[in-house]
Amino acid sequence: MKALEREPDDRMLIEAAQRERSHFAELYEQNFHRVYTFIARRAAGREEAQDLTAEVFHQALASLETFKWQGTPFIAWLYGIATNVLAAHWHKLGRDPDQLSEDWEQGGTDEIERRAMLAELVESLLPDQRMVIVRRFIEQRSIREVAQELGRSEGAIKQLQLRALESLRDKVGRKI
Amino acid sequence: MNRQAIADELDSQVEMLLRGRDGVRTASDPLLKLGAELIVLPSPEFRSRLKDELLEPSRGFGSATASFEQVSASGLEGIAPLLGGKGPSLFPADHRSFLVSFASHAALIALIASGIFVVRNTTVKPTSLTSELTYPLAGQGGGGSGDHSAVQVSRGTPPKFSDQQLAPPAIVVRNPEPKLAVDAHLLGPPDIKLPQSNNIGDLVSSNIVMPSNGSGAGGAAGDGSGPGLGSGKGPGVGSGNNGGYGGGPFRPSTGVMAPRAIYNPEPEYSDEARRVKHQGVVVLSLIVDPQGQARNIRVARSLGMGLDEKAIDAVKKWRFAPGTKDGLPVAVQVNVEVNFRLY
Numbered sequence: 001m002k003a004l005e006r007e008p009d010d011r012m013l014i015e016a017a018q019r020e021r022s023h024f025a026e027l028y029e030q031n032f033h034r035v036y037t038f039i040a041r042r043a044a045g046r047e048e049a050q051d052l053t054a055e056v057f058h059q060a061l062a063s064l065e066t067f068k069w070q071g072t073p074f075i076a077w078l079y080g081i082a083t084n085v086l087a088a089h090w091h092k093l094g095r096d097p098d099q100l101s102e103d104w105e106q107g108g109t110d111e112i113e114r115r116a117m118l119a120e121l122v123e124s125l126l127p128d129q130r131m132v133i134v135r136r137f138i139e140q141r142s143i144r145e146v147a148q149e150l151g152r153s154e155g156a157i158k159q160l161q162l163r164a165l166e167s168l169r170d171k172v173g174r175k176i
Numbered sequence: 177m178n179r180q181a182i183a184d185e186l187d188s189q190v191e192m193l194l195r196g197r198d199g200v201r202t203a204s205d206p207l208l209k210l211g212a213e214l215i216v217l218p219s220p221e222f223r224s225r226l227k228d229e230l231l232e233p234s235r236g237f238g239s240a241t242a243s244f245e246q247v248s249a250s251g252l253e254g255i256a257p258l259l260g261g262k263g264p265s266l267f268p269a270d271h272r273s274f275l276v277s278f279a280s281h282a283a284l285i286a287l288i289a290s291g292i293f294v295v296r297n298t299t300v301k302p303t304s305l306t307s308e309l310t311y312p313l314a315g316q317g318g319g320g321s322g323d324h325s326a327v328q329v330s331r332g333t334p335p336k337f338s339d340q341q342l343a344p345p346a347i348v349v350r351n352p353e354p355k356l357a358v359d360a361h362l363l364g365p366p367d368i369k370l371p372q373s374n375n376i377g378d379l380v381s382s383n384i385v386m387p388s389n390g391s392g393a394g395g396a397a398g399d400g401s402g403p404g405l406g407s408g409k410g411p412g413v414g415s416g417n418n419g420g421y422g423g424g425p426f427r428p429s430t431g432v433m434a435p436r437a438i439y440n441p442e443p444e445y446s447d448e449a450r451r452v453k454h455q456g457v458v459v460l461s462l463i464v465d466p467q468g469q470a471r472n473i474r475v476a477r478s479l480g481m482g483l484d485e486k487a488i489d490a491v492k493k494w495r496f497a498p499g500t501k502d503g504l505p506v507a508v509q510v511n512v513e514v515n516f517r518l519y
């Protein structure tokens with residue numbers, strides 16, 4: 001699988017964010033899915049994954065001023081914070097934080113890249129297809145609820161769901 | 177199996193997948209395998225909420241002083257400061273800090289409860305789009321075509337617009353005795369009024385001498401490639417790709433469905449306006465592009481005191497189900513009312 005192309009201007013973005021916090025938005029957008037996936041693989045559920053992901057980004061933003069560029073991708077720094085956040089969380093739950101490093105070595109990076117790619121491909125779908133994918137799979141709404149929201153028949157939503165999945169499958173195929 | 181039956185069958189498998197039941201063919205069906213991966217993706221709403229939370233100005237930059245190295249080294253306890261003041265933070269914690277913080281928060285809550293602070297409330301009317309507007313003068317005005325003539329299309333005026341185009345305009349008629357004679361029209365709202373004369377042609381052409389259909393390729397007149405007039409590709413007039421006239425976006429009208437806001441976080445109130453209890457409606461004019469994002473946002477009715485900027489900031493974050501024409505997403509110009517109220 002082709003890894004997602006790494007943004008070459010990490011350093012510029014970091015320096016911009018250090019000068020003006022609103023530029024952190026760029027770093028956030030570039031790395032959100034990877035951090036979320038990293039956390040979600042180890043979290044008990046969506047809510048826990050969201051809480052821990054939020055914690056990682058809050059910590060990253062709070063300590064960004066002290067970050068010194070040494071050529072390492074920004075995502076590596078974020079993974080470091082995420083590991084600490086997870087370790088603290090596991091410690092609180094009585095789990096062994098050492099499992100984190102084992103888990104990391106078991107092909108975790110490929111899965112993270114694939115999920116991040118999938119999330120970006122969902123955003124590239126046509127708006128109505130994207131809406132069905134988000135409502136149906138991510139928010140796990142019923143066909144009836146989605147049909148009511150979009151003002152279309154249940155049959156039409158099922159067809160839209162089929163087209164959206166086919167489109168995603170094709171897009172994934174082109175990326176791999 | 178027809179398409180609907182395939183969609184029904186897929187959906188029943190998706191339903192089982194969502195309910196975590198056994199027997200789902202995720203291993204053999206790539207679409208279901210994809211569905212299983214989609215379930216664990218984060219919600220876009222969470223992603224956008226967290227971003228707003230992070231960039232909220234009230235959360236001071238550098239409020240936590242631990243560097244990356246310090247966070248890593250401090251390990252488990254470094255993650256959150258301890259209320260008891262024994263945490264491994266950079267500076268020793270002071271119990272009095274907690275008391276001061278508690279007291280100040282309690283005082284603030286008391287102030288709010290006493291009504292000294294005005295609660296802000298903004299209401300947004302995303303549905304109040306200007307659907308009463310008629311078909312645009314500036315549509316995605318079409319373009320024309322010709323018959324590969326070496327001479328530029330003749331200057332003249334376009335024929336009338338019609339909802340249906342049965343015959344495209346032509347200056348040099350190649351078939352003078354058609355079996356079924358119909359008037360030439362351009363596709364667009366019939367109420368569009370353009371200059372009229374006896375000579376059909378392109379208003380902007382410099383060829384005022386020789387009759388010519390132009391260098392395009394579509395059997396009409398012009399230098400473009402559609403059954404219209406002009407340099408574009410559509411059945412209208414101008415440089416665009418569709419019916420109508422001009423090169424801009426559509427506006428809601430017959431056959432053009434208005435976009436609909438599907439994610440519309442509320443705008444913030446500006447401090448200045450809140451202080452003097454300034455209220456009202458900001459009207460923004462914008463184009464919703466085919467991807468459902470707001471572009472070219474302009475203030476159509478200003479409210480001032482920083483509320484125009486707040487309205488623009490909010491609408492930039494909105495996401496729309498795009499407007500459609502003939503079932504396809506198109507750029508549509510709309511007005512959006514953002515209502516600021518204090519009570």
